[in-house]
Amino acid sequence: MKRTLWGVPMALVIATQAAAQDSVVVTQWDQFAQSGITAAGPAMDELIATCKPALNGAEVLRTIAPSIGIRDSYRLAVSAGKTPDLAYTWPAASVLSGYARVGALAPLDDYYAKYGWDQVNEFYKGRNSYDGKVYGLPMEQDLMGVYFNKDLFAENGLSVPKTYAEFQTLVETLKADGIIPVAFGNRDRWPATNTFSLILGLTAGRALEEKVFFGDEPWTNPAFVQAAQTFQDWAKADTFPRGFNGVGYDEANALFLSGRAAMTITGTWVLQDMIRGAKFDMGVFMLPPLAEGVAPGTMWGEGSQWQLSATASPAVRDAAAAYLDCLVSPESRQVWVQKGYTVPIGTTPEELAKWGADPVVQEFFTAGLATPDTNFYDLHTTLPESVTQVLYPELQRLVGGEVTAEEFLQSMQAAWETAGTNGERWLP
């Protein structure tokens, strides 16, 4: 009898262990929270359930990490040999190719061929490639634009600028009316990178950016100097609130949403919070080119990308790839748009209208996707980390008036050369 009593739980334990060995578990790290940056949590929650059949019996073990911190957490995981099977993290380009270089990521070429992820154009595919192989499946797309308070514009008889000269006049008019023109906070160090990326692209253009990033053109070229000078001039001319280097990104957004600032220049990654927080009629426009002969465009990038661990078993990789195919399917794209305010790559403005996306989302993406050939690079998702960690403080110093445009770019050039020597740079 005693033997029987012991035998039942033992059999259960053995059976459970056997079942666990047979089952496939995909560990997933993502950044889809319920609020803040990349607040597409409701969409992710729904799609995990929707895409369950695609997993073919495998289970997803999900961990949500904050968007800003996930890149650091992921690096630690790689160095500890604990890379999650599937991760939705950022950035691509230099950082992703660094992981590929040390063999931490699995190539996805076979899955691209199998599932035909044709929505990923060559620009995005290039940013997710290393040494001729693709290592990331970019999903959403980030664009930069100018959010503005339509009510405040109307009250003050202002209109959306079509040229840079008009933008400058607009800023002066707002200042004269005692309104902060642009809500900007750079205490978190990274927001200035986005603003500068936009100014840089609209001053130098994509072709010159590519000569610097992938060729021998130095950072200290005249167009880059002009861009850095423009950013510093904006800061000196009180375009931003007082003490912007001590104002947090969220505080700057709150300043705009409270109606105390007329505009804020940021990206689509915060659309959900903006739409939810605006108690006024909000609109979006694209900043016009800042230099002669530069085509209209905006900063764009994949924001983040799905990537598979090289240490995941073939069964886990296959299950994860099938699950990814479901996550980026046209049906899922509709869920991302409607529940996550996230617009996946391949989504057209017509689809946004058909799916009833918020007018601000439609406005933003219609304008941003109209210039695919001239849209340009986001610095801190393109550069190696060693250069980014120079860019952040040096930009604070530039806008704070502590260094000249030339000195800022000399620091960048020095960091860039060191990164080149160390083999950290990304080439598409």
Add this chain to the structure above:
Amino acid sequence: MSSRPAYLFLLPALLLYGAFVVLPILQVTAYSFFSWDNGIAQDFVGLDNYARLGSDGVFWAALGHNAIWVVLTLAFPLLAGLLLAAILAERSPRTIQMMSAIYFLPRTIPLVVAGIIWGWIYNPLFGLLNYSLDMLGLGNLAGAWLAEEGTALVSLNVVGAWTFFGFCVVIYLGAIQSIDPSLYEAADVDGAPWWRKFRDITVPLLKNSTLFLGLYAAIEAMRFFDLIWVTTQGGPGYATEVLTTHVYKTFFLVGDYGYASVLSVVLLAIVLSLSALAFRLLRVK
């Protein structure tokens, strides 16, 4: 009598110390001799990583900021603590008890929380400090305290001093109360004023406490991280960069484990030197 039982009793603690202190130190020291790529060790590079220290401007700036922090901490919280303790010591026991608790309160607040609180106080948009200055008609003195290179480090040091001076008061108060009262009585008989008694009796007899607090403050000043990280992350620019934030960025953000380990070894050497000095001086006294 054999000392073997004593060692046996010490063994568990020594094992834990070895596993969680000595071993990681050896590990970090070993890391410093390798090149790393994304957290993966590559090649043995000998002292190459150490050679980078000389040309690393951020390292020297951070070291300088640590030194400034030490000087400011020695100058203000210690002095304020000493004066307050001397004044407080002459009050009733109830007042001493109440005021000590009030002064000590900031010490109980974690530095992360203190950083958040003071971040709000200093905030250039809605901060209490600028608002108060405006209310007092001193709006022209309002500033972006943590956003400007000229004021950021000192502003943060004020926060550090706020959390530390109460500790100094309590230590000094305890020491003052152990001074023989007959010394003050004799001075009273001679008609010595308060400041004279303070200068010639209190200060000299508190030398050991001052030494302890000074070295403690210096060691803490080399180790602190959380306050800086939650308020400025070392910015604006490199204005509040200290060794610990430089280590953190190099390790966790850049992924250059080799050089981050070099910085950690240097930091460890400085803190160990200060600790050794503290032990030596306190033992001599």
